[in-house]
Amino acid sequence: xxxxxxxxxxxxxxxxxxxxxxxxxxxxxxxxxxxxxxxxxxxxxxxxxxxxxxxxxxxxxxxxxxxxxxxxxxxxxxxxxxxxxxxxxxxxxxxxxxxxxxxxxxxxxxxxx
Amino acid sequence: xxxxxxxxxxxxxxxxxxxxxxxxxxxxxxxxxxxxxxxxxxxxxxxxxxxxxxxxxxxxxxxxxxxxxxxxxxxxxxxxxxxxxxxxxxxxxxxxxxxxxxxxxxxxxxxxxxx
Numbered sequence: 001x002x003x004x005x006x007x008x009x010x011x012x013x014x015x016x017x018x019x020x021x022x023x024x025x026x027x028x029x030x031x032x033x034x035x036x037x038x039x040x041x042x043x044x045x046x047x048x049x050x051x052x053x054x055x056x057x058x059x060x061x062x063x064x065x066x067x068x069x070x071x072x073x074x075x076x077x078x079x080x081x082x083x084x085x086x087x088x089x090x091x092x093x094x095x096x097x098x099x100x101x102x103x104x105x106x107x108x109x110x111x112x113x
Numbered sequence: 114x115x116x117x118x119x120x121x122x123x124x125x126x127x128x129x130x131x132x133x134x135x136x137x138x139x140x141x142x143x144x145x146x147x148x149x150x151x152x153x154x155x156x157x158x159x160x161x162x163x164x165x166x167x168x169x170x171x172x173x174x175x176x177x178x179x180x181x182x183x184x185x186x187x188x189x190x191x192x193x194x195x196x197x198x199x200x201x202x203x204x205x206x207x208x209x210x211x212x213x214x215x216x217x218x219x220x221x222x223x224x225x226x227x228x
Binding site for chain 2: 032034036041042043044045046049089093099100101102103104105106
């Protein structure tokens with residue numbers, strides 16, 4: 001079936017290090033991917049998105065990489081800060097119904113000062 | 114108010130109660146969504162409304178009843194819930210348009226506890 005999942009449920013890094021959060025998806029028809037950050041007591045917040053015609057996209061301190069061959073998505077956070085501590089979700093959309101996102105389980109990122 | 118707001122933020126109800134969750138979006142979007150977020154599970158899409166019309170019901174039990182009176186407001190009416198329905202209920206909105214961003218904007222959620 002179609003699914004989006006995360007390899008690591010938890011990730012602990014030192015402040016200032018780079019973080020990499022991974023995501024696998026199984027729907028080969030997916031053409032749009034998005035990363036969300038959810039802090040405790042808040043709803044998910046958009047970080048960055050990428051379309052399937054790209055393999056890399058950069059934002060402020062974040063980079064998303066897409067490997068369609070192996071159906072893998074990653075989020076890289078440079079110089080991780082304590083404020084980056086949160087749960088990170090990837091989500092995918094297959095374009096047919098462009099309003100429906102399928103979410104992965106989430107990875108808890110903890111940044112140690 | 115800006116973005117997506119949800120009320121109440123916390124709700125405790127008994128299994129025989131009837132309550133409603135409210136969501137309002139101030140972004141001019143044309144689609145709204147209800148999600149359920151339980152511990153150790155991915156976000157589960159419950160309902161989708163596009164231009165006030167329900168376009169998705171993800172096999173949700175009838176004890177959850179959505180209502181979308183206009184494109185800015187979304188309700189989730191609850192009755193005779195079960196303890197396993199305790200979760201964070203998230204509302205989101207987006208602008209559905211060809212070729213545009215598919216980002217959904219989320220509210221802060223309602224933490225529901227069924228006793």
